[in-house]
Amino acid sequence: MSASPKALAEAAQAIRESKTIVLACHVNPDGDALGSLLSLALALKPLGKEVTCLSEDGVPDILRFLPGSDLILRSTDIPSFDLALVVDSGELSRVGEQVRPMVSRAKRAVNIDHHVVAGTFGDVRVLDSGSASTAEIIYDLLQTLQIPLTPEIATCLFTGIITDTGSFRFQNVKPGTLRVAALLVEAGASPPVISENVFENKTFAGTRLLGHALSSLSQSPDGRVVWAHITAADFRSLGAIDAETEGVVNYVRGIRGAEVGLLFREMDNGRIRVSLRSRESVNVAELAQEFGGGGHRMASGCTLNVPLPEAEKVLVAAAQLSVSRLFPD
Ligand SMILES: [Mn+2]
CATH class of the missing domain: 3.90.1640.10 (inorganic pyrophosphatase (n-terminal core))
Incomplete structure (x- = not known):
């Protein structure tokens, strides 16, 4: 084309x-x-x-x-x-x-x-x-x-x-x-x-932010949904900038067996910005739309106005539901 x-x-x-x-x-x-x-x-x-x-x-x-x-x-x-x-x-x-x-x-x-x-x-x-x-x-x-x-x-x-x-x-x-x-x-x-x-041009602060995010990694029991978060406090104390959060979700999605990777970023205003990535299976644009967001089939985003633990809970549950429809076992 x-x-x-x-x-x-x-x-x-x-x-x-x-x-x-x-x-x-x-x-x-x-x-x-x-x-x-x-x-x-x-x-x-x-x-x-x-x-x-x-x-x-x-x-x-x-x-x-x-x-x-x-x-x-x-x-x-x-x-x-x-x-x-x-x-x-x-x-x-x-x-x-x-x-x-x-x-x-x-x-x-x-x-x-x-x-x-x-x-x-x-x-x-x-x-x-x-x-x-x-x-x-x-x-x-x-x-x-x-x-x-x-x-x-x-x-x-x-x-x-x-x-x-x-x-x-x-x-x-x-x-x-x-x-x-x-x-x-x-x-x-x-x-x-x-x-x-x-x-190959990462800042020191951005790389430390990646380290903090990855140390928060969690996965669903079947390993098909994997997520991490960045707290507002971490973001501030490390002196990171917005652009430095961008590649982080790709590490999450890159984990073996992960069909959906999620990154939860707690903003200064308390809102939670979520980045969603998938492999071919799950349509994360549809998933993001459930929460008022949007994007592409394999890369999307949404923003939630609830505390970080609550945002993780509802989005991970929705992701697991999408995954279970595609992998019924
Ligand atoms: Mn382009």
Whole structure:
């Protein structure tokens, strides 16, 4: 699968016809969001486009190595743009409160994304829910625009692919993902340099937080539901930051026999943010929906307004129920 050639051609035409372009990605940006955004910025600048790059939450430390990351602004005073290009965001609200009006005020908007099938915004929608990353769609768009890849552009796109595929380990990896990745390496992207920046760049505090979380590990009697928690007190005393909780749940799900991995994070306001991960069997998007959350089949989240032990009790019970339907023994 890939985005439709018609949508790609319409997006390319909108870019050709525009002079001032605002680029936006989702809040709490990941490698695909910023890699996609910056690759476009680096590709469009030499065409004489005046590009403004907006990320409401800025650039996380581990992504500062991305070429062009110094172009990223959190907001702008520029009142209006010819075109908005919104990447990696299924809903317009994902770009954040400050950035959203900039997109709305642009004369035209293009949504480039791999989360949704039909989309909810944008005069042009370049969507492919079968694509592992937005970066792969941007690759096709740059081909459509006949913009040659530089090592910098290739680095941004390769970062998007490896972060959204967990270094080519996730179910979303298709032959086409690897083909595009190969072409990006040919164009100058360095897998070891990018991997070291993204994956071997943990902070001391974040790693200690992982240690605390893992020391709280519990499992159901059959071992198919495994969970861990991070208390607000631990989080504060270790001086950790939000982004450092992100990979923790993958360790939980990675345990042999675990069909569902849960991470309970107690926030300062007392609410419990839950990250859910599964292997192929259990649909954790449905599980999260029972508690007012949502997400994907294998990765989802929800927030509960009850004390930590209560949150663990109800969610673990619901997870066990889902698992017992699939493994009746
Ligand atoms: Mn993505």
